[in-house]
Structures are given as structure tokens and as C-alpha cells.
Amino acid sequence: MSMIKILDSTGKADPELEPNISKEKLVKMLEYMILVRLLDEKGMRLQRQGRISFSIPSTGQEATQIGAVAALSPEDWIFPAYREPGMAFYRGLPLEDLVNHWFINEKDPQKGRRLPGLFGSKQFRYVNPSAPIGTQIIQAAGAGYAHKYLSENLVDIVFFGDGATSSSDFHSGLNFGAVFKTPTIFFCQNNQWAISVPLSRQTGATSLVDKAQGYGLPGVQVDGNDILAVYNVVKEAVKRAKAGDGPTFIEAVTYRAGPHTSSDDPTRYRPKEELEKWKKLDPISRFEKYLRAKGYITQEGIEEIRSSFDNKLNNLISEAEKLKPPSLKTLFSDVYSELPWHLEEQFNELNALKGRNA
Amino acid sequence: MSELTMVESVCFALDEELGRNSKLVILGEDVGPNGGVFRATQGLLEKHGPKRVLDTPLSENGIIGFAIGMSLMGLTPVAEIQFVDFIYPAFDQLISEAAKFRYRSGGMFTTPMVIRSPYGGGVRGAHYHSQSPEAYFTHTPGLKVVIPSTPYETKGLLTSAMREDDPVIFLEPKRLYRAFKEEVPKGDYTIPLGEARKVRVGGDVTLLAYGAMVHVALEAANIASTNHQIECEVIDLRTLVPLDIKTIEKSVKKTGRMISITEAPKTSGFSAELSALVAERWIEYMEGPIMRVTGYDTPFPLSLEQEYLPTAQRTLETIMKVYNF
Numbered sequence: 189m190s191m192i193k194i195l196d197s198t199g200k201a202d203p204e205l206e207p208n209i210s211k212e213k214l215v216k217m218l219e220y221m222i223l224v225r226l227l228d229e230k231g232m233r234l235q236r237q238g239r240i241s242f243s244i245p246s247t248g249q250e251a252t253q254i255g256a257v258a259a260l261s262p263e264d265w266i267f268p269a270y271r272e273p274g275m276a277f278y279r280g281l282p283l284e285d286l287v288n289h290w291f292i293n294e295k296d297p298q299k300g301r302r303l304p305g306l307f308g309s310k311q312f313r314y315v316n317p318s319a320p321i322g323t324q325i326i327q328a329a330g331a332g333y334a335h336k337y338l339s340e341n342l343v344d345i346v347f348f349g350d351g352a353t354s355s356s357d358f359h360s361g362l363n364f365g366a367v368f369k370t371p372t373i374f375f376c377q378n379n380q381w382a383i384s385v386p387l388s389r390q391t392g393a394t395s396l397v398d399k400a401q402g403y404g405l406p407g408v409q410v411d412g413n414d415i416l417a418v419y420n421v422v423k424e425a426v427k428r429a430k431a432g433d434g435p436t437f438i439e440a441v442t443y444r445a446g447p448h449t450s451s452d453d454p455t456r457y458r459p460k461e462e463l464e465k466w467k468k469l470d471p472i473s474r475f476e477k478y479l480r481a482k483g484y485i486t487q488e489g490i491e492e493i494r495s496s497f498d499n500k501l502n503n504l505i506s507e508a509e510k511l512k513p514p515s516l517k518t519l520f521s522d523v524y525s526e527l528p529w530h531l532e533e534q535f536n537e538l539n540a541l542k543g544r545n546a
Numbered sequence: 547m548s549e550l551t552m553v554e555s556v557c558f559a560l561d562e563e564l565g566r567n568s569k570l571v572i573l574g575e576d577v578g579p580n581g582g583v584f585r586a587t588q589g590l591l592e593k594h595g596p597k598r599v600l601d602t603p604l605s606e607n608g609i610i611g612f613a614i615g616m617s618l619m620g621l622t623p624v625a626e627i628q629f630v631d632f633i634y635p636a637f638d639q640l641i642s643e644a645a646k647f648r649y650r651s652g653g654m655f656t657t658p659m660v661i662r663s664p665y666g667g668g669v670r671g672a673h674y675h676s677q678s679p680e681a682y683f684t685h686t687p688g689l690k691v692v693i694p695s696t697p698y699e700t701k702g703l704l705t706s707a708m709r710e711d712d713p714v715i716f717l718e719p720k721r722l723y724r725a726f727k728e729e730v731p732k733g734d735y736t737i738p739l740g741e742a743r744k745v746r747v748g749g750d751v752t753l754l755a756y757g758a759m760v761h762v763a764l765e766a767a768n769i770a771s772t773n774h775q776i777e778c779e780v781i782d783l784r785t786l787v788p789l790d791i792k793t794i795e796k797s798v799k800k801t802g803r804m805i806s807i808t809e810a811p812k813t814s815g816f817s818a819e820l821s822a823l824v825a826e827r828w829i830e831y832m833e834g835p836i837m838r839v840t841g842y843d844t845p846f847p848l849s850l851e852q853e854y855l856p857t858a859q860r861t862l863e864t865i866m867k868v869y870n871f
Binding site: 296297344363521524 | 571597602607612613616617618619638642643652653656688690711712788791
């Protein structure tokens with residue numbers, strides 16, 4: 189199977205395949221790719237400075253997330269792994285929510301309960317992610333069943349990495365999705381590495397996309413650093429799903445240019461030349477070249493986008509850092525829909541102890 | 547009113563709730579044309595149709611994960627795990643997903659659902675068809691755990707479970723599935739979760755039990771009364787999480803003696819939790835040791851199953867020990 193590509197490394201588009209997207213939308217796509225990279229830089233720096241505890245970069249994988257979200261309608265549901273934050277911001281999730289979440293403070297919508305980078309938003313239909321690998325794949329199939337059952341004309345797209353293709357939930361997800369013909373898009377971000385373990389230790393198959401056939405699903409392999417190609421394959425998968433033809437498996441071939449997380453040092457296991465090779469295929473610079481050639485953006489315009497986000501983030505960070513941690517009560521709330529007696533008792537014990545220490 | 551067995555009562559509760567809640571969907575292995583290997587879903591496919599009663603691929607993690615997705619999008623999934631002994635592949639989905647969604651998302655995402663499963667020994671099923679793993683679930687914040695003991699109780703508790711906003715593990719003591727019949731009313735009645743039931747009144751020893759062990763406790767209590775003039779109070783806990791601590795408190799303060807009877811292995815079982823709760827709170831009321839009658843710390847046996855399971859005789863000996871302390 190050949191890989192779908194539209195943009196070459198100079199940013200020139202294949203005229204046969206080039207999607208028809210408005211200038212406004214194309215520029216928005218670039219803006220959010222730039223934002224994702226900026227968030228990675230900020231997050232990693234704040235972590236290194238000891239100001240936040242954790243960071244999960246997705247540098248090098250901006251085209252997959254933004255290309256996909258641009259191809260969806262805002263009502264469609266996203267089940268992220270954790271390297272797709274740009275999808276939520278593209279849909280309108282306020283950056284303030286992210287920054288408060290980074291600092292796990294009293295305004296963190298998730299009440300300070302998750303490692304920075306693991307967030308969701310019900311309003312923007314971006315499901316709260318897990319950390320165990322692959323669990324969201326079967327859940328997305330079930331969600332698809334619900335949309336079908338409720339006669340909603342919606343799709344679910346679920347993201348996961350190459351490592352997740354080894355999980356039992358990958359198998360059950362594709363299997364259930366195929367059996368029940370759910371409107372689900374299985375989007376594999378094959379970024380070549382699962383922390384330190386290369387793709388060759390995840391599969392004996394020549395390529396991941398071949399797995400689709402075993403489930404009776406159409407599979408498509410796409411250049412994951414080519415945002416226009418990603419956009420097109422997701423659009424096509426949405427069309428199939430909404431027509432009632434069931435799931436599509438997409439393998440986006442990309443590269444995790446950074447570490448797995450702020451706790452990881454890829455120089456321990458990854459050859460430098462590999463990174464150099466992939467840097468030449470950088471998804472942002474390729475798309476910038478394309479837009480500059482079209483006359484849709486200038487170098488100054490690009491720098492303006494960056495500095496505008498940068499200023500905004502700096503202000504949010506200095507505000508978020510001043511805020512208190514969430515209230516003691518939030519240690520016990522949301523375990524159940526109500527507070528059962530044993531949790532109330534445990535809260536009262538802790539609260540009284542705090543009172544005595546004060 | 548009609549007289550039903552416990553398994554018929556499960557089916558009756560499902561049938562009525564399918565009629566009331568258009569978003570309720572049943573899924574599992576063999577729940578469709580076969581009506582479940584125990585017939586707990588008999589006739590439901592024919593009556594409610596294939597969109598609402600789904601035979602799934604043979605995959606427990608798949609069933610629970612799929613149910614979570616349904617639940618996130620507003621359906622009310624009721625999943626059957628054919629035997630609870632098969633639930634372990636789904637542990638990740640249960641413990642790290644269903645039980646954590648509300649908390650980890652700051653209350654944004656919830657996964658109300660019921661996981662029904664036959665559990666427990668006494669049917670010569672050996673260790674893959676007999677286990678009592680309730681302590682894994684009671685040890686997991688975010689799950690509610692319900693275990694009925696009679697046909698009437700089953701319908702009321704299962705109907706409540708299907709209306710909960712939290713994931714509920716509903717364990718059905720399979721040795722009682724066809725053990726006896728009882729009047730089970732038609733129509734909408736529920737038994738609230740978190741309220742225990744006093745099955746027998748007595749002032750000497752409190753016996754705490756749930757599921758099939760309620761009947762073992764009762765049998766022992768009746769012998770103790772007839773042969774030894776010792777009056778036991780038997781409490782059917784019904785829900786392990788949330789636990790009805792008030793009913794336990796009243797009873798142990800009155801009797802000053804407490805024994806729990808559970809069929810799971812002894813070490814770290816739910817009976818240990820009951821002992822600890824009573825010891826921490828009301829040790830000054832106790833007139834004898836707080837004791838447990840449980841299964842042994844072995845895999846579930848086959849040939850010697852009756853030796854493994856708590857019996858009225860073992861319970862009676864423990865009652866005598868505590869009473870004569």
C-alpha cells in the first residue's frame with residue numbers, strides 16, 4: 189500500500205490531491221500548529237525550572253492533530269491519547285484552562301487531579317484521556333455505537349500510538365468497531381517509538397496499516413507530517429462513517445521529535461541521525477512554505493502569531509502561579525455522584541487535623 | 547405478583563427497565579438468542595430487539611470498554627460478564643477507567659453503568675466458575691458493589707443499580723439462582739443502595755453476611771436458637787459500597803458480639819474490613835472476639851468444595867466460641 193502525500197518537502201502541493209480549504213481556515217490551521225509547538229517549549233521549560241511537575245510534548249506531530257481536527261465538525265467526538273492537545277485549542281478551549289491545569293491550582297477544571305498534559309473537555313468534546321495505553325480505543329467504538337443508537341449523525345475519532353497497537357484494547361476496539369460498524373475513526377500516530385522501544389518490537393507486520401485487513405476494515409497510510417494529506421484522509425473517513433459504512437483505520441507515519449515526556453531522555457536510545465532525517469520533514473515548516481507560496485502568510489505574520497500566543501501565555505502563567513491549590517474538599521469529591529458517609533468521615537478527620545495544625 | 551426464582555427476577559428487572567429507559571442497552575456473551583448461559587436475559591432479544599440486546603465478541607475488556615464508551619455518550623449499558631471469574635481481562639477498564647472517569651475529569655465525564663455477573667461457589671463449578679472477588683471491587687474507589695440474597699431483593703436492588711449515576715458491580719450468587727422462589731412484584735419498586743436488611747432479630751450475636759451466605763447465617767442462627775438458646779441477629783448487607791454502617795452499629799452495640807460470614811478467601815477479604823470497622827469504632831462494646839467465617843486462602847477447589855465453603859456448622863462453632871468467650 190502506498191502512503192498518501194500531498195505536500196513535498198518544499199511545500200509544493202500535488203494539484204490532483206490538494207484539498208479546497210479557505211484561506212482563513214488554512215491560516216487558522218497554521219496558527220494552531222504554531223501554538224502546539226510553543227506550548228511544548230513552554231511546558232518543558234516550566235518543568236525544567238521546577239515550576240510544573242510534568243510535560244508531554246508533541247513536537248513533530250502537529251500536522252496529525254490539527255489536520256484531523258480541521259477535517260471534523262465541532263460536534264464530532266475526539267478520544268485523544270495525549271499527544272493531541274492542539275485539537276482542543278483549535279475548537280476553542282481557553283488557554284487559561286490549560287495553564288491552570290499545568291499549575292494544578294484552584295481553577296484547574298480537573299481540580300488538580302491529573303499530571304499536566306492529561307486533560308479533557310466535555311464542552312469541546314475532547315474526552316478526558318487515560319495514561320494506561322490503548323484504553324480509549326475500545327471506548328471510542330462504544331461511543332460510536334451510542335451515536336448510531338441515538339441516530340446522531342456524529343463520528344468519533346480515537347488517537348493512539350504505535351505502541352498501543354500491541355494492547356488488547358486495540359484489538360477489541362477494532363474488532364468491536366468492525367462487528368458493529370460503528371462510526372469510529374481509528375487514528376494511529378505511528379511516531380516510531382513507544383518511550384524507548386522501536387516499532388520493530390511492537391509488530392512483526394511490514395506496516396501497521398496492514399492490520400486493518402484482518403479486522404475487515406479499510407486501512408489507509410498517510411504521511412503524518414503532511415497536514416493536507418491528513419486532512420484529506422480524515423475527511424474521507426468521516427464521509428464513510430457518516431454514510432453508515434463503519435470505521436476506517438488510519439496509520440499516520442510521523443516522528444516524535446521530542447522526548448516521550450519530561451521524564452524521558454531519548455538520547456539514551458535513539459540515533460541522532462534519525463532525528464536529523466525527520467527534522468527535514470518537519471510538518472510546520474512544510475506547511476509554512478505552502479502558505480507563503482500561496483501568498484496567505486508572510487514570515488512576519490508567522491512571527492506575529494507566535495509572539496501573540498507567547499505574550500498571552502506569559503500573562504496566564506504569571507496569574508496561574510499565584511493561585512492556591514484546590515480546596516481540601518476536592519480530595520474527596522467526584523469519587524461518586526454523591527459523598528458517601530465513609531468519604532465524608534475521612535474528609536472530616538483530615539479537615540480537623542488541618543485545623544489543629546493551623 | 548408471581549413467584550420467581552432469582553435468575554427469573556434478574557430477567558424481570560431487566561425487562562421492565564428496558565421498557566422504562568429507552569437508552570438502556572444490554573450487552574455480553576450469549577445474552578442474545580441463547581438468553582444467557584443462566585437464562586438471565588431470556589426472551590429480551592425477541593422483545594426489545596437487536597439494537598438493545600447485543601451479543602458481543604468474546605472479550606471481557608471489550609465488553610466493559612465498549613460499555614464505558616456507550617455510557618460516556620448517554621446510554622445506560624448493562625453488561626453481563628458470564629462468570630465473574632472471567633472479569634480479570636477487563637480489570638484495566640474497570641479499575642482505571644470506569645471507576646476513575648468522574649474523579650480524573652473533575653466531574654466532567656461520568657460512566658454510569660451496571661456490570662452484572664454471577665459469582666460464588668456451591669454449583670460444582672471449580673475455580674473458574676466459583677470465585678468471590680468482591681474485595682477487588684470494594685477496594686476500588688469509584689465503584690459501588692451490590693450483592694442480593696433473594697429474588698425479591700434482586701429485582702429491587704438491580705432496578706436501583708440501573709438508575710445510579712455511578713458504575714455498579716452487581717454480583718449475583720449463582721447458587722441461589724434457582725434455589726427457591728419468592729413473590730416478586732410487578733412494576734416499579736426499588737431498594738435503595740446503602741441500606742442493609744435485618745433478616746433475623748436477636749440480642750446475643752450479630753451475624754453479617756451477603757449473597758448466599760445470608761442463608762448460611764440464618765441456618766446457623768436457627769440452630770443456635772433451638773439447640774443453645776443463643777439469639778443471633780442476622781444482617782444482610784445488600785450493598786458493600788456504600789455500606790450501611792448505622793445498621794451494623796445499632797446491632798453490635800446491642801449484642802456486643804460480631805461475626806461476618808463470607809465465602810471469599812480469608813486474607814484481605816471484605817470480612818476483614820467489617821472486623822476492622824467494628825473494632826475501630828466499638829471495641830468497648832465487645833464481649834468476645836470479632837470473628838470471621840470465610841473460604842480458605844486457597845484457589846477455589848472442586849471435589850472438596852463443601853469443605854471450603856462456610857457452612858452452618860462452621861458458623862455455629864464460631865458463634866459458640868464468641869458467645870462463650
